[in-house]
Amino acid sequence: MFSRHDNYLKSRKRMVETQIIPRGITDKRVLDAMLSVPRHLFVEKALWEQAYNDYPLPIGEKQTISQPYIVALMTDALELKGSEKVLEIGTGSGYQTAILSKLAEKVYSIERISMLASRARKLLDELHCSNVVIRVCDGTEGWKEESPFDAVLVTAASPDIPSQYIEQLKTGGRLVIPVGDMFSQMLTKVVKTKDGIQRFEMGGCRFVKLVGRYGWTEEEI
Ligand code: SAH
Numbered sequence: 167m168f169s170r171h172d173n174y175l176k177s178r179k180r181m182v183e184t185q186i187i188p189r190g191i192t193d194k195r196v197l198d199a200m201l202s203v204p205r206h207l208f209v210e211k212a213l214w215e216q217a218y219n220d221y222p223l224p225i226g227e228k229q230t231i232s233q234p235y236i237v238a239l240m241t242d243a244l245e246l247k248g249s250e251k252v253l254e255i256g257t258g259s260g261y262q263t264a265i266l267s268k269l270a271e272k273v274y275s276i277e278r279i280s281m282l283a284s285r286a287r288k289l290l291d292e293l294h295c296s297n298v299v300i301r302v303c304d305g306t307e308g309w310k311e312e313s314p315f316d317a318v319l320v321t322a323a324s325p326d327i328p329s330q331y332i333e334q335l336k337t338g339g340r341l342v343i344p345v346g347d348m349f350s351q352m353l354t355k356v357v358k359t360k361d362g363i364q365r366f367e368m369g370g371c372r373f374v375k376l377v378g379r380y381g382w383t384e385e386e387i
Pocket residue numbers: 225229230231232255256257258259260261262263276277278279282303304305306321322374375376377378379381
């Protein structure tokens with residue numbers, strides 16, 4: 167699918183072997199997705215040589231592309247088998263979206279900054295990620311018309327868990343979201359069961375802020 171862009175295949179192999187597998191990600195589908203998506207294309211050319219290093223990078227508009235391991239960890243927690251409908255909040259560069267597009271049937275992704283959304287759209291088209299729909303709006307409201315989803319992934323920090331994400335999940339569905347204050351958050355997995363929700367804490371993290379009606383306000387960023 168991405169064979170045109172294989173100059174960095176060696177770097178991706180090294181990334182998976184040194185950053186992802188040793189930290190406990192074993193799902194072969196997730197590892198294969200991390201091996202095949204050309205992460206460097208999602209950052210500016212001056213950063214290509216750093217694209218596979220163990221840290222986040224700037225993508226413009228004061229936003230960042232997450233560290234590779236965090237992308238793998240969040241993706242793994244969604245337990246995707248290939249037939250799912252996934253909602254992603256925070257398209258950003260589109261990197262995480264491309265990973266999801268390889269692992270699920272359809273990806274609905276929301277970004278509030280139109281410049282980022284259009285750049286991601288163009289690149290995802292070039293990479294033939296045809297199962298992705300991107301919408302520019304406030305993602306804190308979810309995407310009611312397309313719900314329910316098998317999985318919801320939020321890639322921006324939220325002060326709490328907006329209830330509409332739970333409402334828009336199928337029973338058995340998974341939500342992964344960083345929850346906390348502006349400086350540090352707990353990566354949180356929520357499973358919706360027929361009796362309510364189960365909540366798991368996956369470790370500390372630091373994301374850019376979720377800005378919107380049920381997140382932080384513009385003035386707070
Ligand atoms: N997953 C992205 C990283 C995105 S950073 C990647 O792989 O590159 C978080 C993104 O969330 C930013 O692009 C930011 O603009 C977006 N965001 C913040 N609040 C949002 C909201 N309410 N709705 C949609 N997107 C939002």
